[in-house]
Amino acid sequence: MGNPAFPNIDTIRYEGPSGGPLSFKHYQADEIVAGKTMREHLRFSVAYWHTFRNPLSDPFGAGTAVRPWDDGSDSVENARNRVRVAFEFFEKLGIEFYAFHDRDVAPEAEDLPRTNRILDDVVETLKAEQDRTGVKLLWGTACLFNHPRYLHGAATSCNADIFAWAAAQVKKALEVAHELNSEGFVFWGGREGYATLLNTDLKRELEHLAKFLHLAVDYKNKIGFGGQFYIEPKPKEPTKHQYDSDVAACLNFLRQFDLLAHFKINVETNHATLAGHTMHHEMEAAAAAGALGSIDANTGDLMLGWDTDQFPTDLYLTTQCMLTILDQGGLAPGGVNFDAKVRRESFTPEDLFHAHIAGMDAFARGLKIAAAIRDDGQLKQFVDRRYRSWNQGIGARIESGDITLEELEAYIVEKGQPDPNESGRQEMLEALINHYI
Ligand code: XUL
Ligand code: CO
DSSP states (O other): OOSOSSTTOOOOOBOOTTOOTTSBSSOOTTOEETTEEHHHHHOEEEEHHHHHHOOOOBTTBOOOOOOTTOOSOOOHHHHHHHHHHHHHHHHHHTOOEEEEEHHHHSOOOSSHHHHHHHHHHHHHHHHHHHHHHOOEEEEEEOOOSSSGGGTTOSTTOSSHHHHHHHHHHHHHHHHHHHHTTOSEEEEOOTTOEESOGGGOOHHHHHHHHHHHHHHHHHHHHHHTOOOEEEEOOOOOSSSSEESSOSHHHHHHHHHHTTOGGGEEEEEEHHHHHHTTOOHHHHHHHHHHTTOEEEEEOOBOOTTSOSOOOBOOOOHHHHHHHHHHHHHTTOOTTOOEEEOOOOOTTOOSHHHHHHHHHHHHHHHHHHHHHHHHHHHHOHHHHHHHHHTGGGSSHHHHHHHHTOOOHHHHHHHHHHHOSOOOOSOOOHHHHHHHHHHHO
């Protein structure tokens, strides 16, 4: 191991609410909350692309990131050294998972065989570092959106050769995920959509996307890769419309093409808000279908209409996420992946620590708040009581399917005007949440 990349930063420790800026004020990995340790509940993951590859550029200006360990070259040595730095970072933060796209960790060469050999070289280092530290891969994925060949899409390209290239890339990425014993594999259709319907055969493109995912499922089974497959919704950006636009669209697509048994959803906050939903809505929609698999924990800015991928620090947001996660009994094998980047103005290596600490503490508090709300029980009691007319009598008969329209008519004619019986008490419940925050 060479010189440490963060020589002035020690392992980040829990110091409690009065601790310094480079300490956890709420996240204590081994503290038991609601029957499990915080580390078991939260399963934090670092996004390699943002934390180790993002230069912090924007459409109006060059990158500002200062990363002294990175020589900026596409050499394999630089890629391998970056891996060692990344694992030093994971260890110092006590984060036990990470996620990457194939092209984040290793550069692309002139042809696929050479590209794959370079990837193998870097994977050797990833594997050695995983073994050394015990850090695991939460999920891997193939970058099917950055290279110019994917300008019309990958699985939904108008050109079948592009589909073939993307398929070959996914094949290799699956082999790598298997070799690294990954907990999962994500499909995010970055360019699987269109810029204009005038040049697009929407039906054919959807069928091709389904074919692509079936091929991946078949290959997963063939090589015996046991990781969970996820599909990640996002409505737009980079395209005008992406087919995986929100959780409901993804579930419908998976169901239509007989893929639902093989996939769960990886829900990302800023994608939810771009789709005009809250994160809480998207998580509940996925959970209701038994398909909430993992989350990309970040946040947008309501003043900015694009995917700003900021670190999540809003306690209402993290409380809502943790309420849904506790309700479904946990996220494993998924986790809380910080698909977030530091601001362009936060360009120093130290900012990478501050950002992750802020996100981890916000989720630790969200977990404690959600657990307290559940312990208190008033919220659940209120909701259960609100639906009590379904527990017996006519409600139970409707739910069980043992009733006809004629019987419902006879029942309500006899009963007369229904009574909406009671208030929804939204403000009272919002105050209840505030009490715990
Ligand atoms: C892009 C995004 C991706 C996926 C993985 O908005 O969220 O980084 O998480 O491809
Ligand atoms: Co994401």
